[in-house]
Amino acid sequence: MRWTRYLIPTTKEVPKDATVPSHQLMIRTGLIRQLAAGVYTYLPLGYRSLRKIEAIVREEMNRAGAIELHMPCLQPLDLWDESGRTQVMGDVLLRLAGPKGDWRTQTCLGPTHEENVTEIARAFVNSYKQLPINLYQIQTKFRGEARPKSGVLRTREFLMKDAYSFDRDKAGLDLSYQKMYDAYCRIYERCGLPYLVVEAESGPIGGDASHEFMVLTDAGEDIVAVSESGDYAANTERAIAAPIAPSDDPMQPLEEVHTPSQRTIDEVCAFLKTRPGQMIKTLIYLRPAPSAPDSHAPARAAAPANPSPVVVLIRGDHEVNEHKLKKAAGGPLELAGEGVIQNLTGADVGFAGPHGLVERGARLIIDPAVVAMRNACTGANKTGYHVRNLNPGRDFPTSGDNVVVADVRNVVDGDASPTGSGSPLRLRTAIEVGHVFKLGTKYSDALKAHFLDQDGKSKPFIMGCYGIGLNRIMAAAIEAHHDENGIIWPASIAPFEVLIVALDPREADVMSTAETLHDELEAAGVDVLFDDRDERAGFKFKDADLIGIPLRITVGRKSLADGVVELKRRDSSDVTKLAPTAVKSHVLQVMHT
Ligand code: ATP
Ligand code: MG
Numbered sequence: 001m002r003w004t005r006y007l008i009p010t011t012k013e014v015p016k017d018a019t020v021p022s023h024q025l026m027i028r029t030g031l032i033r034q035l036a037a038g039v040y041t042y043l044p045l046g047y048r049s050l051r052k053i054e055a056i057v058r059e060e061m062n063r064a065g066a067i068e069l070h071m072p073c074l075q076p077l078d079l080w081d082e083s084g085r086t087q088v089m090g091d092v093l094l095r096l097a098g099p100k101g102d103w104r105t106q107t108c109l110g111p112t113h114e115e116n117v118t119e120i121a122r123a124f125v126n127s128y129k130q131l132p133i134n135l136y137q138i139q140t141k142f143r144g145e146a147r148p149k150s151g152v153l154r155t156r157e158f159l160m161k162d163a164y165s166f167d168r169d170k171a172g173l174d175l176s177y178q179k180m181y182d183a184y185c186r187i188y189e190r191c192g193l194p195y196l197v198v199e200a201e202s203g204p205i206g207g208d209a210s211h212e213f214m215v216l217t218d219a220g221e222d223i224v225a226v227s228e229s230g231d232y233a234a235n236t237e238r239a240i241a242a243p244i245a246p247s248d249d250p251m252q253p254l255e256e257v258h259t260p261s262q263r264t265i266d267e268v269c270a271f272l273k274t275r276p277g278q279m280i281k282t283l284i285y286l287r288p289a290p291s292a293p294d295s296h297a298p299a300r301a302a303a304p305a306n307p308s309p310v311v312v313l314i315r316g317d318h319e320v321n322e323h324k325l326k327k328a329a330g331g332p333l334e335l336a337g338e339g340v341i342q343n344l345t346g347a348d349v350g351f352a353g354p355h356g357l358v359e360r361g362a363r364l365i366i367d368p369a370v371v372a373m374r375n376a377c378t379g380a381n382k383t384g385y386h387v388r389n390l391n392p393g394r395d396f397p398t399s400g401d402n403v404v405v406a407d408v409r410n411v412v413d414g415d416a417s418p419t420g421s422g423s424p425l426r427l428r429t430a431i432e433v434g435h436v437f438k439l440g441t442k443y444s445d446a447l448k449a450h451f452l453d454q455d456g457k458s459k460p461f462i463m464g465c466y467g468i469g470l471n472r473i474m475a476a477a478i479e480a481h482h483d484e485n486g487i488i489w490p491a492s493i494a495p496f497e498v499l500i501v502a503l504d505p506r507e508a509d510v511m512s513t514a515e516t517l518h519d520e521l522e523a524a525g526v527d528v529l530f531d532d533r534d535e536r537a538g539f540k541f542k543d544a545d546l547i548g549i550p551l552r553i554t555v556g557r558k559s560l561a562d563g564v565v566e567l568k569r570r571d572s573s574d575v576t577k578l579a580p581t582a583v584k585s586h587v588l589q590v591m592h593t
Helices: 021-028 044-063 077-083 114-124 170-190 265-272 322-329 338-345 442-446 470-480 508-523 537-547 557-561 580-591
Strands: 032-036 039-042 074-076 107-109 133-142 157-167 196-199 209-216 222-227 233-235 255-258 280-288 304-315 363-366 376-379 385-390 403-405 425-440 450-452 458-460 462-469 498-502 528-531 551-555 565-569 575-578
Touching: 021 032, 021 470, 039 044, 044 133, 044 157, 044 170, 044 470, 074 077, 077 107, 077 114, 077 442, 114 133, 114 157, 114 442, 114 462, 133 170, 157 170, 157 470, 170 209, 170 425, 170 462, 196 222, 209 222, 209 470, 265 376, 265 385, 280 322, 280 338, 280 376, 304 338, 322 363, 425 442, 425 470, 442 462, 462 470, 498 508, 498 537, 508 528, 508 551, 508 557, 508 580, 528 537, 551 557, 551 580, 557 565, 565 580, 575 580
Parallel strands: 196 233, 304 363, 363 403, 498 528, 498 551
Antiparallel strands: 032 039, 074 107, 133 157, 157 462, 196 209, 209 425, 222 233, 222 425, 255 385, 280 304, 376 385, 425 462, 450 458, 551 565, 565 575
């Protein structure tokens, strides 16, 4: 391909909102162009790379025995009602608008395809003899992401490979899951991505076990906890730590302290000369009203259905983990307003403490790190006062009716690995490039998707689902492989494998050598781009480094006079000089090692 006949709009200008390297570089190299917030065109160079990623993903899916099909973007809302997800998905589910009664009002754009694929299995997979089966597609997804971010890392329209496995039983699912897990590892390896597998939360997709494939990068929006020894890795949404050993300090007598204007943890700590790890945060929640049964209606603002508050206790230096709290509480909770807090504690906001609250009808959820504390500080349930030397068990119950001890906090840097190795956990920023879930019967139950088993009984499919974001692979690969001059593409997903730069395009000899090389390599199946622009050498080299094609072949007047051309890999500064006639076999050799 000749540069002058192609479209590679490289630029020095970077939009102000492009803060992460992959976003900046994808714009500067002319891989993508934003059309609207979270919506991008893949320009020719970017599309070539995306297609290569797609080919790798497809090959590995086929190799793992998955079968390709193609499901539609337009989906009837009725199907989402069957699974009960019309509401759960909230604003992420993009619906079409239209006059009342029009088909559009009953239609959405698919953010994922569990419902669609389960409907297909329900229609066509009737017997255990057809199982296991894994159906996949590579298809455009639409999501009403509130904050599209970081170029193509988070967009409202993106390409996903989604696979869905159907099995007779749990053991079958374990096997199907493992096959996908292994295929994912091969995909990321082949794409040149340094990845990490972590235990993950299932979120609104559902199911009971899942793993995320992460790439460590500051551009990511996830935080993962990884132990120094490497014996544990989990998304902080679900990461746990080894229990904190109980303090054996002797209990001191409870003491009330006047703290007239100190309400926040930091203010109180400074005043009482203590540290946040010695404080108990007393957070008061309520259970929201159940959502409206009318499923096409948007989720309503929740009103408290159950007036009895849930009091959550965590250490002052810890943060509540909403996923864990939801599980511990048996459903979602929302922070209570001022009135409820005043009613329960008899004090203004900022002075709540756990003592006496169970007696006033509250339920306590206590994080184990709080149970391990001695002589803690917290609010006194009296405006303008805090207490010192509050002791769990002595001053408030840690067991019995209306008391639950459950891990409801986020792990923090330095917590010990839960494996018992004692290895400290470190928190790292990461981007999720893939996710595998064991779904179980969530969708087959909801959609009544059953098969006839060998014993003659009708049973729901045991399902798994497996997603990979293709655009994210591309951006994450650039995050992982670039320098101050531009992208350093892994050869497997580079838009072109070889870039021929003609330094003196007005010289007939240079041009004919470059052209011959180009034609020879192209005929040998190499993806080759030929920079035939009539530009200065420095300018062309800058662009070559920017677009990051793995191998550069420079054809210039001077070196040709010596009978050679120069070969340089983008990831090294070494230059190899070869006679033009030796180039083809050399390129074919280095490309396959
Ligand atoms: P996230 O937590 O980052 O929003 P998710 O958990 O919603 O991701 P899944 O529903 O598991 O993502 O989708 C499977 C894969 O699709 C993800 O691992 C990711 O690679 C990709 N993906 C998800 N949302 C987006 C998006 N908005 N833009 C680009 N890729 C996405
Ligand atoms: Mg998401």
